[in-house]
Amino acid sequence: MEIGLNLDWLEPLDDPEVAAHIRDLGVTWAKLGANVTSPMDRPRLRKFLEGAAGIGLRCVIDLRTSAEELRDWAHELRAEYLGKVPNEELSGHVFSEQYKHLAEGVGEIVADNADLCQDWEWWGEADCPHISGGAFRCFEYGLSLQAVYDAAKAANPDCRVWTGGFGVNANLRFLEDMVKAYCETCRIRCDPRMEECPKCGGPLMPGSGKHFDVCNLHHYAHQRQLDSVLNFYEKQLTRARTWLDGKECSGQPFASTEWGLPTAPTRHIPPWLNSYVFGEVHAVRESEAAEWYDAMFALFERHGFEVVCVHTLRDLAANPTNFWGGYCGLMTEYPLDSEPSEGLRKKLHWETVQKWAHKGREKPAFE
Ligand SMILES: [Zn+2]
Numbered sequence: 001m002e003i004g005l006n007l008d009w010l011e012p013l014d015d016p017e018v019a020a021h022i023r024d025l026g027v028t029w030a031k032l033g034a035n036v037t038s039p040m041d042r043p044r045l046r047k048f049l050e051g052a053a054g055i056g057l058r059c060v061i062d063l064r065t066s067a068e069e070l071r072d073w074a075h076e077l078r079a080e081y082l083g084k085v086p087n088e089e090l091s092g093h094v095f096s097e098q099y100k101h102l103a104e105g106v107g108e109i110v111a112d113n114a115d116l117c118q119d120w121e122w123w124g125e126a127d128c129p130h131i132s133g134g135a136f137r138c139f140e141y142g143l144s145l146q147a148v149y150d151a152a153k154a155a156n157p158d159c160r161v162w163t164g165g166f167g168v169n170a171n172l173r174f175l176e177d178m179v180k181a182y183c184e185t186c187r188i189r190c191d192p193r194m195e196e197c198p199k200c201g202g203p204l205m206p207g208s209g210k211h212f213d214v215c216n217l218h219h220y221a222h223q224r225q226l227d228s229v230l231n232f233y234e235k236q237l238t239r240a241r242t243w244l245d246g247k248e249c250s251g252q253p254f255a256s257t258e259w260g261l262p263t264a265p266t267r268h269i270p271p272w273l274n275s276y277v278f279g280e281v282h283a284v285r286e287s288e289a290a291e292w293y294d295a296m297f298a299l300f301e302r303h304g305f306e307v308v309c310v311h312t313l314r315d316l317a318a319n320p321t322n323f324w325g326g327y328c329g330l331m332t333e334y335p336l337d338s339e340p341s342e343g344l345r346k347k348l349h350w351e352t353v354q355k356w357a358h359k360g361r362e363k364p365a366f367e
Contacts, residue, residue: 145178290351
């Protein structure tokens with residue numbers, strides 16, 4: 001299993017300090033988000049990919065649009081789909097003009113960067129209403145994924161399409177629904193091997209198991225006890241594997257473009273951390289974080305994860321807020337132990353992540 005880092009535009013890879021931290025950590029992957037329909041993102045994506053190649057990082061890019069744009073498209077596509085649907089066409093192309101435009105944008109980006117990037121995620125955390133603005137049900141997401149998959153493969157047959165990092169809170173329901181067949185009339189999910197809806201006998205929309213190469217999870221899990229988190233992961237990942245090994249899919253590997261734990265010295269942790277989707281979040285004590293990372297990486301490796309990108313290089317805010325994501329960095333500006341803060345410093349579990357990153361380098365998962 002390889003280790004990567006989830007980065008953003010604020011961490012330029014041509015900044016010698018950022019590059020030095022990444023080299024020291026030894027990660028082999030970088031993940032970045034880019035907007036398909038933003039002309040501004042194209043040159044800076046290119047620059048990012050060049051910077052990554054310069055320090056030996058393989059990239060996976062999370063392509064998306066604005067939630068508003070997408071909501072309109074999803075709505076029109078669904079209306080159009082409900083207007084036709086002869087049974088024979090269910091496995092064919094039933095895409096609207098709106099999706100054609102989107103797919104063209106994806107195709108251009110994939111083709112323009114075929115020399116630097118082979119891995120493309122489609123809409124990270126589409127299942128999270130806070131992120132996608134509620135634009136996607138898995139029905140629309142699955143159709144958009146097919147459009148993106150076809151466009152990306154036409155632009156670069158060697159590329160791989162990753163699902164959009166589902167499963168915040170290790171809830172994998174969206175993935176399950178996405179790979180199962182669907183009856184729009186009865187609004188039920190069915191085993192993909194069924195020929196027709198068992199309830200109304202009507203046509204079934206096939207799942208999207210053939211339209212991705214990598215099952216990407218953002219499987220954050222927040223519980224107070226390490227044992228319960230590990231048991232929960234074990235159960236969820238074992239279930240997900242049965243869907244991915246079923247008829248609809250083809251045994252796609254797991255990977256994660258974003259995963260992490262909020263960690264902080266005890267005296268800097270607010271009694272609870274805020275989240276838009278998780279309910280109550282507890283941070284892990286910095287002194288115990290190495291044990292948590294070690295145990296979780298070992299579990300992900302056992303479940304065949306090809307790469308896990310840690311969220312993020314540094315804590316998001318210099319002044320701690322109570323937003324949980326702000327504590328997931330591997331570097332921080334708040335004081336560790338009893339020392340005063342002296343700018344950005346490595347957290348106590350840096351060496352554990354480093355150990356796993358170097359292990360991944362020795363046995364690359366990819367050719
Ligand atoms: Zn039905």
